[in-house]
Amino acid sequence: MSEPSTTHPAGELRDLLGESESVTILCHNNPDPDCLASALALGRIAAAAGVDEWQIAYSGEISHQQNRAFVTLLDIDLERFDPATARDRPDGELLAFVDHSIPGRNNRVPEETPVDIVVDHHPAEAVDARFVDHREAVGATATIFTEYVRDLDADLDADLATALLFAIRRETLEFLRGTTRAEYEAAGYLHERTDTDLLRQLATPSVTGATLDAIATAIDNRRTRGSVLISHVGRTTERDALPQAADYLQTLEGVETAIVFGIVGRSIHLSGRTTDPRIHLGDALDDAFADVGTAGGHQDMAGGEVPLGVFADYTADDEHLLAMVEAVVSDRLVSELRLSEDSSG
Structure with a gap:
């Protein structure tokens, strides 16, 4: 079983991605901004590592008005996940979990399916993958990916910076829940790169009847x-x-x-x-x-x-x-x- 990385996890992740031809980045059921922003960041890191094809997939529904606005305003390309494809992946294709960690729990992946990458902050036991960065102490998975983007000097345009900052704010209820020093450091790094008008739009979506x-x-x-x-x-x-x-x-x-x-x-x-x-x-x-x-x-x-x-x-x-x-x-x-x-x- 893989253990969480304690030294240079961003570099280890980049090296693993660099060995692959494609990666499916799987969101959990009903993905929220923390999950979606993290998936977007992992896709950018994969592209920078030379991965030819990467896709973000999800199960469940995107029903919360804020989550729908997040996908629309950031123009995130999402695909429906087919559980039948999870087990029999071709060589060179990776399966990554972001913001969740166990097959069959808050996802539709068959239990015992091998997973290549797990990055998460939710409580869980027996997390098993080739690369695991599981930090229950931090307030958001987007915090971890902000660290990766910074350490790898990855392409951080206004859309990705805004997505990550909004995700951290939303996951911590505006820094009032589960916040650590890492969230403040991540927010400080992202702030000057953020599109404030887009951030405002994300924060104020319409509510359905x-x-x-x-x-x-x-x-x-x-x-x-x-x-x-x-x-x-x-x-x-x-x-x-x-x-x-x-x-x-x-x-x-x-x-x-x-x-x-x-x-x-x-x-x-x-x-x-x-x-x-x-x-x-x-x-x-x-x-x-x-x-x-x-x-x-x-x-x-x-x-x-x-x-x-x-x-x-x-x-x-x-x-x-x-x-x-x-x-x-x-x-x-x-x-x-x-x-x-x-x-x-």
């Missing part, structure tokens, strides 16, 4: 137990409304932890935020739902996905389905977080 409706539903359905708020958005097509609702509800007076869930397609999605130092939200969600789905994340922000499975087959009545999902998910959260049964709206 469906997103507002989902957030409003979460507000209406909120229940609090002490400093913990649990709510749901019902059924929605706006997956990324969940973290937006969690961000908003976590600011409610007296609330330290907000967890929002909802049905998207044939899965239950969860998103949580906390400022309570006694709770590691990623571990809590993993413990609560690992037996039925996938969940995890950082101490202060986390998410998860649980297939509807038998729920969807049990009833065709959407209202009944929502009631069952609400009961089961809420009970698991109440049990895992050891909350009292007393609640308020």
